[in-house]
Amino acid sequence: MHQLEKRGRAPHPPWKINGFREAVADCGLEYFPFSGHQFTWVRSRGMSNMVEEKLDRILVTENWLSMFEGATACSLVSPYSDHLPLLVTPIFTVHSGRRKRFLFDNMWLREDKCREIVAHTWDRTVGFDVLAQIESCSRDIWRWGKVYNREFARKIEVCKSRMDLLRIRRDEDSMVEYGNTEHELLYLLEQHHQYWKQRAKEHWEDQVSQVMMSYFQDLFATDQGDMTDVLEYVAARIT
Template identity: 25%
Template sequence: MATVEWVELYEETVVRKVNTRQSDHSAIYVDNELSPIRAAKRSFKFESAWLLEEGCSKLVDDAWRQSAGLAFQDRIALCGKRLSRWGGEHFRHFGNRISELRHRLDKLQEDRAPQAIEEFLAVEGELEVLTHQEEIFWKQRSKQLWLQW
């Protein structure tokens, strides 16, 4: 998709495959933004995909209850700090989990035992939720990049 000259000119470019539920084809995401010369303090960004996770609402509820009596801004800051930590830990292995589930589906696809069929349906459901979250995440990211551009 690119010439040798282009690749040499844009060495830091990252190309990712983005799976979608609506098609058996994958989108291609090309990020050719250069790394910043000096790192800026990373700000908290809420990811819409988190709304599909049970742990997210529980974490927000717990943080809000535990911060009762604090000023509103302090409550928001505490909640954001916990969400940021949770999101980083929770989604660190996000892509690995999708790969594991796809691999498991490939193995189960040939097994016709009733237990295997039940497991296949359960794994397929979990994979559908994760790929939906991934899709939301990449749509949000591409929108952010577009707005920055």
């Protein structure tokens, strides 16, 4: 899914990587990270033409993630294969049944893919009522957005690692690549800032609404105190 997931020999063509990444997103799958050695396949180990690549990975659905939020995964050592086995340990999580509220991240607007998803979903649901079309759009954007946010954080780390590698190089190509990577990192950090700025605003609004609701509930709640002193001054009368 990324060029950095291969070490040795020629890199994969960008169109292959982008095509695979888009296919995963179109299938509604998300990458599930695992600990341990990340290059799960090796060829010609110990030789000058040795190649390592992350060919094996774990892909899950949104429903699976919700069901097994505490799941972990790791790569294992195997002397019988040139692939490393991946072990997934699922931990079932019991939910209250409350559905998560759809939240739209403003930084998604900078991505052409977001507009493509809206247009594709809207065309796919032609003939539905407007509310159903909007619900379908929100569901598809939410599914894509979760993958995007996860990959977004990964991109920042990839840029930082790449800059560390290029920092000590003095050839012209490396210096140009360093400048391009730095520019990309600044762009990502700006988006990251907008993301947390929006989250902080949503958190503040949520807290304010809870305070206001609690205030009016207490204000109009029935007082269950002792009414004996008041009733003593009310004359008993049958009409």
